[in-house]
Amino acid sequence: MPSPRATPRQKSLTSPHGLNPALQRMDYAVRGELVLRAEALAKRLPGDYPFSRIVYCNIGNPQSVGQKPLTFVRQVVAGLTHPELLKGDLPDDVVHRVEMFLGRSHGIGAYTESKGLPLVRERVAKALRKRDGVSADPDTIFLTNGASEGVKVLLQMIIRGPDDGVMIPIPQYPLYSATLTALQGRIVEYYLNESQGWRLDVNELSNRLRSAREQGVTVRALCVINPGNPTGQVLTRENLVEIVEFCEREGLVILADEVYQKNVYVDEKPFVSFKKVVTELGSSVELASFHSVSKGLFGECGMRGGFLEVVNMEQDALDMIYKTLSVSLCSNIVGQVAIDVMMTPPQPGEESYDLFVKETSDIYESLKRKAGKLSQALNTFKGVSCNPSEGAMYLFPRVDIPQKAVEEAARRGYASADVLYCIELLEATGICTVPGSGFGQAEGTYHFRTTFLPPEDQIDGVVTRMRDFHDKFLVKYS
Amino acid sequence: MPSPRATPRQKSLTSPHGLNPALQRMDYAVRGELVLRAEALAKRLPGDYPFSRIVYCNIGNPQSVGQKPLTFVRQVVAGLTHPELLKGDLPDDVVHRVEMFLGRSHGIGAYTESKGLPLVRERVAKALRKRDGVSADPDTIFLTNGASEGVKVLLQMIIRGPDDGVMIPIPQYPLYSATLTALQGRIVEYYLNESQGWRLDVNELSNRLRSAREQGVTVRALCVINPGNPTGQVLTRENLVEIVEFCEREGLVILADEVYQKNVYVDEKPFVSFKKVVTELGSSVELASFHSVSKGLFGECGMRGGFLEVVNMEQDALDMIYKTLSVSLCSNIVGQVAIDVMMTPPQPGEESYDLFVKETSDIYESLKRKAGKLSQALNTFKGVSCNPSEGAMYLFPRVDIPQKAVEEAARRGYASADVLYCIELLEATGICTVPGSGFGQAEGTYHFRTTFLPPEDQIDGVVTRMRDFHDKFLVKYS
Known part of the structure; x- marks a missing residue:
């Protein structure tokens, strides 16, 4: 028997033939190439980039961009995690909810x-x-x-x-x-x-x-x-x-x-x-x-x-x-x-109700304002049209991409010209979005998906940087 | 077009032809028939049964049978869930761990x-x-x-x-x-x-x-x-x-x-x-x-x-x-x-160290004693042999099942005679185990898996009830 050390084998789990072919074909754009590039870029910051951090607009992940958790749910989870805390000064309805769980679960x-x-x-x-x-x-x-x-x-x-x-x-x-x-x-x-x-x-x-x-x-x-x-x-x-x-x-x-x-x-x-x-x-x-x-x-x-x-x-x-x-x-x-x-959130008359209503209303109203502000701004970009967001957390603007950029994307082997657009947007501004091709789109159209989750005081900055990039992109590939 | 109300269709997601055949073939004994029977039985308790509750020995789920959580992990999770609590009197190393997470995550x-x-x-x-x-x-x-x-x-x-x-x-x-x-x-x-x-x-x-x-x-x-x-x-x-x-x-x-x-x-x-x-x-x-x-x-x-x-x-x-x-x-x-x-548990010199060591040692020593006690007892049952548990949380005793019981199990369409054994054990004692056939075993042998997780003061009772059932089972099918 040869010693294992002497004869390192060919690896078994390698592409193209050693791995499940269906998983090889599978794509998942929301956590795909743009995000990997953004994470690599983040490690090099601050560097020779005109921005100091990545603004992650690629994913509906509100608390990663500053949304505060609702107090009630955190108090209930904390109380249930360590019931000693119930002796402290948690609100009555939190204590009641935790006790309900302790009574009917482990x-x-x-x-x-x-x-x-x-x-x-x-x-x-x-x-x-x-x-x-x-x-x-x-x-x-x-x-x-x-x-x-x-x-x-x-x-x-x-x-x-x-x-x-x-x-x-x-x-x-x-x-x-x-x-x-x-x-x-x-x-x-x-x-x-x-x-x-x-x-x-x-x-x-x-x-x-x-x-x-x-x-x-x-x-x-x-x-x-x-x-x-x-x-x-x-x-x-x-x-x-x-x-x-x-x-x-x-x-x-x-x-x-x-x-x-x-x-x-x-x-x-x-x-x-x-x-x-x-x-x-x-x-x-x-x-x-x-x-x-x-x-x-x-x-x-x-x-x-x-x-x-x-x-x-x-x-x-x-x-x-x-x-x-x-x-x-x-x-x-x-x-x-x-x-x-x-x-089953806190109900009227319960101790946490007013705070819960205030916290959720603030988040809701802010989301609504940001959705409106960002979509209105995008519609003023040259060659961009964007349906308003009636719901969810995203905008999906359509971008007319110049023919030269389409050719450049093909030359680089990208799946679509919007990949080029999003990569250049990321590298120029630090704003991470997802190319429309990751979600599918009508043949010959280009889009990207962006959340409107960054804090309100950053939305103007996002718009300015996006517009500035967009105009330069059009010039670069005109 | 006919009204939907007038012509209810054949359902689509039905066996044998409407569901993924691989999932139909799939078995998962640990949460399989015995557990479903135990849960149904639990709802009828107390009733005409010689026991007042189910003792779940089917699954390695320590806290469901009384094991207390370790204090340190619960304090860290609670503190991170609701950082307000850090103002309270949590140990220094808990606060330090939470602050580490707050500093490097969202x-x-x-x-x-x-x-x-x-x-x-x-x-x-x-x-x-x-x-x-x-x-x-x-x-x-x-x-x-x-x-x-x-x-x-x-x-x-x-x-x-x-x-x-x-x-x-x-x-x-x-x-x-x-x-x-x-x-x-x-x-x-x-x-x-x-x-x-x-x-x-x-x-x-x-x-x-x-x-x-x-x-x-x-x-x-x-x-x-x-x-x-x-x-x-x-x-x-x-x-x-x-x-x-x-x-x-x-x-x-x-x-x-x-x-x-x-x-x-x-x-x-x-x-x-x-x-x-x-x-x-x-x-x-x-x-x-x-x-x-x-x-x-x-x-x-x-x-x-x-x-x-x-x-x-x-x-x-x-x-x-x-x-x-x-x-x-x-x-x-x-x-x-x-x-x-x-x-990375608490280290010597940190505030939570002594408590952590005490809690984990108590659990460990208790598991070790229970493993020994239960396997020794099982080996005294007639026709039962059980390897000691060197590790993990289970015993897998082999049971000589009488031919008449094997025939009865076949008559009822059970996959193996140990299914009959475990069902009758459950119904006679409230002790829920898993038939050996759910894990696989040598042809013609029968086993069951039991955890040794119930509290130490219940182990003697478990042994007594198991032995009593076992002897009656042998007589019934002799």
Whole structure:
């Protein structure tokens, strides 16, 4: 036998042949090349750059850019983590909430049921009844590590083999395309209509479905992101009814990404859940809805709390969701507790109510102002048009990129000219965004996604630096 | 168009044809039928049962059966969750640790880098250097939601298609078989030698590997659980050397589940990591090692903190792990913080040191006593033999099950006669265990897995009730 030291072997886990090919094909732009470049650049700062730090506008991560956590949720989690603290001067309703958890769980240190604590699922069901005015059943609610885990579990259940496909919007949040690629399922794109405020048109769904079926795809589900990510549109009730009827007719499961339901900035388009519409129509369409503590006004991304609610599914499907989640034992308990607090925040008359209302209103009003300010400014850039953000945390402006820049991007081997745009924006200003090509876009159009999360007093600076860069970019490639 | 209400459709997500067939085949015994029966039974208590509550011995979930959390980790997490508390009377080293995190992160509310906080990865690397006396690189460390997430990511990367297989021990922790089934990879079993204290024999590995290759399996990796789950054996350094040399020779990646590294109860077999052996041998074998805050003396299962360290892997593989984790954005931050505390606990001279040592010693000594007491007792049962637990949190006694019980189990359609045994044990005593068939076992043998986690003053009661049940079971089926 040769000594191991003498004959180092060829490595096994190497591309192109040694690694799962589906994972090699998978892209995830939100944490992709731009972010890696930004992180590398951050290590070299301050250096020969006209900025002193990176402004991360690539991801909806509010607390990383200065949003303060809500006091109530932090007090509850701290109290439950170390119940000694209840002897201190925490508000009564915090103490009450912590004691409720201590009475019906083993605290944050024990695995819970794989679906999550019954206490939390019961209270989420109650909160959903209040939100929608229709029934909700704790046994159809599953607590997850963020919304992403729930989406993955559902897609894994749905994709049975390489002919199964799922309809996803273009532009889309790349969790969907990445997960479907990893599962080796088929991606069936449908396009949102940019010139009509990123409208979701049921005729478009119908055409794309027919075309996919003609190509041999067994289309099983439709993903809808409402409010939209990266596009920010909010769907009307009428639109939801059309979509539900379409899915009912065509036998599609609805996967409703509703994590931005509290981030709606237009009074005339209140958020309406798919659950409410499905139930009120008496539809039998199978639905899964996803929610999270990472967005809304909590912005508790690091807690990784999420849940999914399923409607009209058979016990078989519920059992499979349970079994799949059980292999990871359960989601983290702090996230479960945060879901409880988000769905049942302090009520009028309780000690924390006034502070909670003030903190959430301040965040909401600020988001609304920033969304308006940034989109209005972008629309004054030459060759840029940007739909307003009716909801969520993003703007997705369209940029007319000069032909010379398109050629330069091709020369450098970039997937799209907007990659060049975003890289040069980063290197000139420190502002990190995500190229539109990471979300998908109509052929020949270019976009980028930016959050409007930086503090209000920085938004003017962001606008100035973006405009300055943009003008120079046009000159450079004219 | 017909009204949706008038024509409720056939459901789409139903077995046998509407759901992912791989997930249908997947089993996960630790949260399987016995647990579901126990939970249903718990809801009927107190009733016509000779016990008032369920004793959950099915899962290594220490805090659910009374283990107290360690004070230091809870104080750090609470302080970081709600930094106002730092004004109170927390120990200096707690304040110092929290301030370190506040200075180099955005607290627990922001997504971190997908690999986890650089601060934590640097400190884990330092702690690993101290543990093993060899180098460690923060860039090869990935923080995950528990160890399970890391295992899944590695297996997903390794399995490229239906001919790829991974060697797993029998008996094994079913995370491995479940994940490989879901990925549609091949499971290549190797048997631990029960009559020699669950020894891992490299000749057995060699024979099983050859046989799998003859059947067309491309064997890519070897999973080793050390200390063993459910079997509790601890591998010697000599054994690790043999295994590493075998994997080097055969081109296999090593997946080392080392989550029980602090749960070793025999002085003559200290835990030795695969990392240490691979490095000291100068081997080029590719290795991933998994660790968790759920086990050891922390038992913080609900925090879902874990990490993996990879050794000798190419940048391609590191990039794929990063990309796969990035689709879930990052692991939860409380889990990341708990990993930091576990790997770098209070040091001599620091304010929390004495309490930390007392709390961890008490837990350790108690686990050691309970392991001995329960295994000695089981060995006095008629027809039961049980290897001692050298490590981990489990015993895996072998039970001679009477032929009539075997026939009854077959009549009821159970996978194995030990399912009947465990169900009847549960219904007679309230003690919830897991049938050996859920972990795999030699043909014609029967086992069950039980933890030894219940409080010491309950262990005698557990033994008495188990013995009483066992004797009656033998009579019933004699």
